Amino acid sequence: MTISLPPLQTTPPVTLPSPQGWPLLRLGFRPFYLGAAAYGMLAVPLWIALLLGQVSLSLTISPVLWHAHEMLFGFAVAVIVGFLLTAGKAWTGLATPRGAVLAALAGLWLAARLAAVFAPYAVYAALDLLLLPLVAVILITVLLRAGNRRNLPLGGILLLLTAANAAFHGAAMGLIDIAPVRALHAGLALVVMIECVIAGRVVPAFTMSALPGVKLQASPALELATLAATALSLALWVLAPPNAFTAVALGAAALLHAQRLWRWQPLRTRARPILWVLHAAYAWLPVGLVLLAMSQLGAVGVSAGIHALAVGTTGGLIIGMITRTARGHTGRPLQVSRLEVAAYLLVAGAAVTRVLLPLLAPRQLVIWLVVAAAAWGLAFALYLAVFAPWLLAPRLDGKDG
Template sequence: MTSSAERMRAWAVPALLSYGFRPFFLGAGLWATLSMVIWITMLGGLDPLPIAMAPVEWHAHAFLFGFLGAVMAGFMLTAVPNWTGRLPITGWPLAGLVALWGLGRVAMAVSGHLPMGMVAVAELSMPAVLALVIAREIVAGRNWRNLVILVLLAVFALGDGLFLWEAAQHGYAQGGVGLRLGLAAAVMMIGIIGGRIVPSFTRNWLAAQGAAAMPAAPMQVFDRIALAGLLLALAAWTAAPEHVLTGMLLLVAGALHLIRLARWRGHATLAEPLVTVLHVGYCFVPLGALGMGAEILLPGTLGMAAAQHLWMAGAVGLMSMAVMTRAALGHTGRALHASGGIATLYGALILSVAARVLAGAWPGEVWLLHLSAAGWIGAWGGFVAIYWPILTRPRLARKAPSGARPAA
C-alpha cells in the first residue's frame, strides 16, 4: 500500500485542478467582476441576458448564491482535508464540480429560454453534490465537530431553492425568505469559521512579532453566547424581518459580536493587512446586525437595502476576499504577507461597501452607486489579475534553510 505522501506526489493533474481553492476562487473572482458589469448594464436600461426574473432578483442571486457558492466550495474543499487528514478532491472530480457551478451560472443567465424546473436542477446540482462530498469526507474522517458547517451548507442550498421558487412565482425574491435564509446561513458560517481563524491567525502573527499580549482563545463561553445570540437574531430575521423583537435581537447580537471582535486584538495587527482585513471583514457582521436592527426599529435610518449590504457586500464580500487572498498564498507556498497590490484590493472593496451604504442614506446621490460598482469591479478584477498566476501555476518549492543541502 502507498502512503498518503506517495499518493500526493503521484498526482498528475494541472495545477489549476490540484486543489479546490484554485478553480473555485478564480471562478468566484471572475464572476464577481463580470456579474457587476452585467448589473451596471441592466441599471442602464439594457437587457444583456434573457433572464426569467427581474434584474434586481438576478443581481441578488448572482452575488449571494453564485459568487458565494463558489467561495464556499473552494474553502470547504481546501479546509476539509485539513480537518479530516484525508486527501483533497482533485483532477476530473474537481473539474466536474466546477463545471456544475458554471452550468448554474449559464442556466440562470438564459433562464428566460428554459423551464424553471430545469434551471433549478442546474443551479442546485453543485451545492447538492458538494454537500455529499463534504458529508463523505467528514464521516470517513470522523470529524463530527464540523458537521455544523455541512448543516449550514444545506441551509444555504435550501435558501437557493426557495429563492428560485419565489422568483418563479413573481414573489419579490430579492426580499423573500429564500434570500434571507441563504444570507443567514452565510453570516452564521462567518460567525463560526471566522471565530476560529481570526483569533488563531492573529495569535500566530503576534507571536511571530514577539508580542506579549495575545487575543482571547477561540470558542470560549462568551463566544458561544455571542453565537447563540446571532443564531437567534438570524432566525427571527428570516421568519419575521420587520418585527420589533427582531430588531431588538439584531441589536443585541451586534453588540455581542463587537465585544467578541474587540477581544481579538485586531488593533495590534495594522502592520500586516493580510491579518487586519480579517478583523475588518468580521466587523461587518456586527455592523450589519446593528444597521438592520436600527432600520427595523427606526425606518429610514439607512434604508433596508443599504443596511443589508453591510452583510451582503461587507461581511460576505470582504471576508471572502480576506480568506481567499490568504489561503491562496499559504497553500501555494508563498509568504503570508499582503503586497501593496493586495492591500489595494482591500481598500477598493471597503470603499465599495461604504459608498453603497451611503447611497442608501442619500438616495439622490446616484454617483455613490457608480463609485460602489467601480470599487467592486476594481477589487475583484484586481484579484483576478494578481492571483491568476498564483492559482494557475504549481506550488512553489520550499526553500532549504541556509547551509542545508538540497534533498535528492
C-alpha cells in the same frame, strides 16, 4: 592495531509522489476562487449597467432577483465551496475532490451561471440546485470518515443553504407561496452564520501566529452566546414581520460581535494588511446587524443592513481569505503585495460607498452605486492579475495541492 567500524546505517530519504494532473484541478480552492473572482469582477458592474439601462439581458426573473441570487449562490457560494473542499483536506488528512470530479463540480457551477442568462428558467434552477448538496455530502462523508465531528455543522449549513436556494427557485416559478426575496434573506443569514463560525476560528489564530506575544483566549460563554444570538436574531429577521423584539435581538447580537472583535485586539493588526483586512471586514458584521435592527423600526431601509453584511462583511472576508489561503496553498509567503492591499481598500471603499454614503446623501444614489460597482470590479480584477497565474501553476514548493 586497526579497528574497523561498521558502515553507518542511513535512512534513505522519503520520496513523495509527484503531483499529478493539471494544477488547476489539484485542490478545490483553485477553480472556485478563480471562478468566483472572475464572476465578482463582471457580475456587479454588469448589474449596475443593467439597472441603468445601459445593457439588456434575457433574464427569466427580475434583474434585482438575479443580482441578489447570483451574488449569494453564485459568487459567495463558489468561495465557500472552494474553501471547504480545501479545508476539509487540511482538517482530516483525507483527499477531497480533484481532477475530473473537481472539474465536474466547477463545471456545474459555471453551467448554472450561464443558464441564468441563456437557458429556460427550469434548466437554470435544476443546474443551480445540484452543486450545494453534492458538496455537502462530500464534506460530511470526509468528516465522518475522519471522526471530525466538530466541523459537521458546516455540512448541515450547506444543506440549509440548499433548502433556501430551493425555496427561492420554487417561489420564482410560482410553486410555493412565499416572496422569493425572503428565501434570499435566509441564504444571506446562513452565509453570515458560516462566516461567524469560520472567522471565530481563523481570525484569532491568524492574529496570534502573525503577532508574537499576542495571546487571544476565547471565552466559551461569549462564543456560544454570540452564535446563538446571531442565529436567533437572523431567524426572526427572515421569518417574522418587522417588530421591536427582532430589533432588540439584532442589537444584542451586534453588541456581542463587537465584544468578540475587541477581544481579538484589532488595533494591533494595523501594520499587517493580511490581518487587518479580516478584522475590518468582521467589523461590518455588528454594523450590518445594527442597520437591520434600525430597519425593523423603519429608521432606514433594509438594503443598508443587507449590503453591510453582503459587501462589507462577506466581500471583505472573501477578499481577505482568498488572498491568504491561496498564498498558503500555492507555497507563497503570507506577505501581501501592494496590488493585494489595493484590492482590500477597494472592497472596503465599495462597502462604504454602497452602505453609508446613500444614508448620508440619498439623492446621489446612482453615483454611489456606480462608484461602488467600479471599486468592487477593480478589486477582483486586481486579484485575478496577481493570483490567476498562481492558481494555474504548480505550487512553488513542489508539493501537491
